[in-house]
Amino acid sequence: MSSIGIVGAGIAGLQLGLYLRSRGISCSLYTDRSSDEIRSSRLPSTAALLGSTRARDRELGTNHWDDATFGCFHVDVRVKGLPELSSQGRIDPPALFIDMRLYLPRLLEDFEARGGRVIRSGVLPASNLARLGDAHDLVVVATGRGDLGTVFPRDYHRSPWLEPQRRLFAGLFRGIDFPQELGLLFQIVPGHGEIFESQLLTAEGPVSCLLFEAIPGGALDALTRVPCDDDPHVVESLVLDLLEANAPNVHARVDRQTFHLTRPRDCMQAAIVPTARRAYVELGEGRYAVAVGDAFATHDPVLWQGANAASRSAWALGESIVQALAAGRPLDRRFCEGVDERLWSLVGPSMEWTNAFLSPPPPHTMAIFSAASRDQRIADAFASNLDNPALQWRIFRGPEGVDAFLEGFRRAKTSRSAGAVSVAPASA
Ligand SMILES: Cc1cc2nc3c(=O)[nH]c(=O)nc-3n(C[C@H](O)[C@H](O)[C@H](O)COP(=O)(O)OP(=O)(O)OC[C@H]3O[C@@H](n4cnc5c(N)ncnc54)[C@H](O)[C@@H]3O)c2cc1C
Incomplete structure (x- = not known):
């Protein structure tokens, strides 16, 4: 029977583990902290889970905080200056700001209750990772910004910053x-x-x-x-x-x-130094480790993308593993190259959009905030599309994208056809 070893009990490791368990795949999770240790730790982040991440939780049956009265229902963007720009857009569906010290231990307990094996042991140094390769068909490194992720080569082309920008x-x-x-x-x-x-x-x-x-x-x-x-x-x-x-x-x-x-x-x-890495390394004897979540692509949190990208990529990796095993294909180099391509296609836009946002805002970015302060539909689109980084990046990457986006609203106004404007949040 195939076995997957996951190192790290953050959102990436846990959602992947729960996904694999839901498909009946044997899975061990190595964690440097027990549930109680996570509960009593320092605030790790202030993550907002966007609609598509919450939908994945729902599908996994880990949506323990689905209270319709509590959530993040709008984004109020203000740009200090003379005059100050201000807009308030609705996030549809609402996001959830949740303390990861509440969220992660509960998912870890869910994972164990569903037959996942939890091994309370940090995996360091990298030589121990190679040993895990003997015990599992594939090792997944989901250790966030931890040191273990450095076994995956940094992709300098995809990581423009060498220093933290914030x-x-x-x-x-x-x-x-x-x-x-x-x-x-x-x-x-x-x-x-x-x-x-x-x-x-x-x-x-x-x-x-x-x-x-x-x-x-x-x-x-x-x-x-x-x-x-x-x-x-x-x-x-x-x-x-x-x-x-x-x-x-x-x-x-x-x-x-x-x-x-x-x-x-x-x-x-x-x-945080925003960093993208190649998604795989060989452990020897044809065994591989793949990286997911922050270990693959660490975002600065300025656009709320990291945990959501971690969830998105964990789900995609889970699908790739399930498909390969069902087809009897080995989890070999070819599989890993496919994973690298697939994860970057999902996570690249949020990385590039976030990295661009860390630079002084160019006039075309300010044009959106200015238009949003006058037109409610633009404010709503900006807020909901936070969950669709591929679309946001197509819009924000240059003046042409912004012009096309704003023109869509102008046309919709004159023709009264809102269909010309894409405001749909990303699908799961
Ligand atoms: C202040 C702040 C605000 C943020 N706000 C947002 C937001 O609004 N929206 C958003 O989407 N993202 C946000 N993020 C980013 C988000 O927190 C991360 O992208 C996300 O937590 C990454 O998940 P992960 O599972 O990859 O890694 P992590 O959450 O870092 O989990 C990794 C786990 O692995 C464990 N580990 C580490 N090393 C080892 C080892 N050697 N052996 C075993 N276990 C190990 C760690 O203890 C940890 O439990 C924010 C981050 C910060 C710092």
């Missing part, structure tokens, strides 16, 4: 009134970075979540450099100052008396 601070707070309708505030501060405010579902219920994406050396950067754990009051007062100066709409909903960081471990700082 430094990150994320934290969970109480004392910010939720907006009337739950949603994301996406405040762009030209030359300095971005500020995101959302409502994140945690084990203690929904809390306010702030993510600062600071351009190194800019006005937001101080927050990414204060020692997060030393004195929460220093962090809190810096956050308030930055909100007041750059995101007044959020600052107006802060109650200074009750505003506080929920717990010291509810904040994180990071700096």
